[in-house]
Amino acid sequence: MSDSGEAFDAVLFLSFGGPNGPEDVMPFLENVTRGRGVPPERLEAVAEHYLHFGGVSPINRLNLEMIDALRAVFTARGIGLPVYFGNRNWHPLAEDTVEKIYRDGHRRVLVFPTSAWAGYSGCRQYHEDIARALAALGQRVPASIDDDPILLRKIPQYWDAEAMIAAAADAIGRARGELSAADVAPRLVFTAHSIPLSADRAAGPAADGGGLYSRQVAAAARAVATRAGYRDFDQVWQSRSGPPQVPWLEPDICDHLESLRAQGVRQVVVQPVGFVSDHLEVVWDLDNEAAEKARELGLDYVRADTVGTDPRFIEMIADLVADYADGGGDLTALGCADNGRTCRSECCVPVSRPSAAPGAVEPTSAGDTRRSPD
Numbered sequence: 187m188s189d190s191g192e193a194f195d196a197v198l199f200l201s202f203g204g205p206n207g208p209e210d211v212m213p214f215l216e217n218v219t220r221g222r223g224v225p226p227e228r229l230e231a232v233a234e235h236y237l238h239f240g241g242v243s244p245i246n247r248l249n250l251e252m253i254d255a256l257r258a259v260f261t262a263r264g265i266g267l268p269v270y271f272g273n274r275n276w277h278p279l280a281e282d283t284v285e286k287i288y289r290d291g292h293r294r295v296l297v298f299p300t301s302a303w304a305g306y307s308g309c310r311q312y313h314e315d316i317a318r319a320l321a322a323l324g325q326r327v328p329a330s331i332d333d334d335p336i337l338l339r340k341i342p343q344y345w346d347a348e349a350m351i352a353a354a355a356d357a358i359g360r361a362r363g364e365l366s367a368a369d370v371a372p373r374l375v376f377t378a379h380s381i382p383l384s385a386d387r388a389a390g391p392a393a394d395g396g397g398l399y400s401r402q403v404a405a406a407a408r409a410v411a412t413r414a415g416y417r418d419f420d421q422v423w424q425s426r427s428g429p430p431q432v433p434w435l436e437p438d439i440c441d442h443l444e445s446l447r448a449q450g451v452r453q454v455v456v457q458p459v460g461f462v463s464d465h466l467e468v469v470w471d472l473d474n475e476a477a478e479k480a481r482e483l484g485l486d487y488v489r490a491d492t493v494g495t496d497p498r499f500i501e502m503i504a505d506l507v508a509d510y511a512d513g514g515g516d517l518t519a520l521g522c523a524d525n526g527r528t529c530r531s532e533c534c535v536p537v538s539r540p541s542a543a544p545g546a547v548e549p550t551s552a553g554d555t556r557r558s559p560d
């Protein structure tokens with residue numbers, strides 16, 4: 187690619203965002219689900235989950251902690267790049283952060299996404315966030331952006347990074363020690379965010395047959411289990427939403443706990459391999475719902491830590507940044523193009539919206555009418 191080879195001068199830590207108080211909950215959920223066919227009952231239920239925690243998602247605090255830790259690692263390693271924080275769905279919004287980055291004079295920005303995975307939600311939508319932020323920038327600083335352009339390059343999917351596998355495996359070891367009778371072999375169960383089957387079929391390059399999200403999750407679970415010394419394990423799904431008639435990846439963790447109990451299993455260790463930190467899905471869907479289900483069933487249940495609590499995860503982010511910071515690397519190998527353009531028009535397409543016809547101009551979210559929260 188022609189503009190490879192020039193060093194980057196800033197890092198954008200790009201995440202999902204979450205509410206910081208009860209009054210943020212509904213506008214946040216509207217931002218998340220605009221145009222995505224999530225039924226109002228589901229939204230109300232999810233709002234209740236947030237309100238259970240005072241309307242505050244753990245995600246922002248966790249991201250800020252990770253950013254602090256990352257800055258410390260940069261300092262220790264002599265990496266001089268400033269780290270900025272932006273989100274898809276809540277403040278600080280990516281649009282505002284990219285404007286700040288631009289006004290601060292940075293023109294080559296490496297983007298670290300907090301999702302490790304392929305698929306629309308985990309990969310392509312982050313490209314859309316970048317494209318939307320750039321479109322906003324064009325409106326906000328119209329005089330200069332064409333003459334003095336900015337480049338944002340997303341770091342590719344990192345689900346198979348050695349440090350993530352090792353951190354998740356160690357978390358399983360710690361969790362096992364918390365079981366009430368640690369001498370019995372517990373059942374090891376991995377979870378990741380369910381997505382509609384149609385979205386999974388569209389995940390990854392169409393030429394590779396799709397299914398890349400579920401294949402990555404399965405491979406990550408296998409690698410972690412092997413590393414933790416388990417030959418037998420299950421990998422299931424959690425946090426499905428959408429209308430009931432739409433099929434999503436299954437089984438769900440709660441249904442799975444029932445079948446395990448029916449098989450005579452007494453002890454379960456659940457590791458949320460699909461989540462980099464203790465998002466609301468982890469602290470609600472696993473620590474509340476699944477834990478309660480396990481109690482009802484009389485299962486001894488422990489949820490293992492997410493990798494975000496392990497310092498090796500921060501080192502891994504720094505390693506990724508170091509790998510790409512000099513501007514080297516083939517963009518095709520990265521699987522993505524710059525500035526929010528995706529590598530191929532048929533990669534990880536959003537299935538709940540009409541997909542682009544072959545050869546059509548890439549859709550971006552520039553015309554997206556998300557409510558900008560006040």
Ligand SMILES: CC1=C(CCC(=O)O)c2cc3nc(cc4[nH]c(cc5[nH]c(cc1n2)c(C)c5CCC(=O)O)c(CCC(=O)O)c4C)C(CCC(=O)O)=C3C
Nearest residue numbers: 202204218222224232243245301307308379381427465466
């Ligand atoms: C694959 C995947 C990841 C992992 C990749 C990544 O990390 O990006 C992820 C992460 C997250 N999802 C999150 C929150 C929500 N996801 C929702 C809805 C949905 N997620 C989906 C998929 C994923 N989601 C899908 C297919 C939907 C249906 C609607 C749609 O097609 O868009 C809804 C709407 C209500 C509901 O339907 O549950 C909410 C509130 C939060 C923040 C949590 C916090 O506050 O701590 C995080 C990190």
Ligand SMILES: [Fe+2]
Nearest residue numbers: 307379425467
């Ligand atoms: Fe989600």
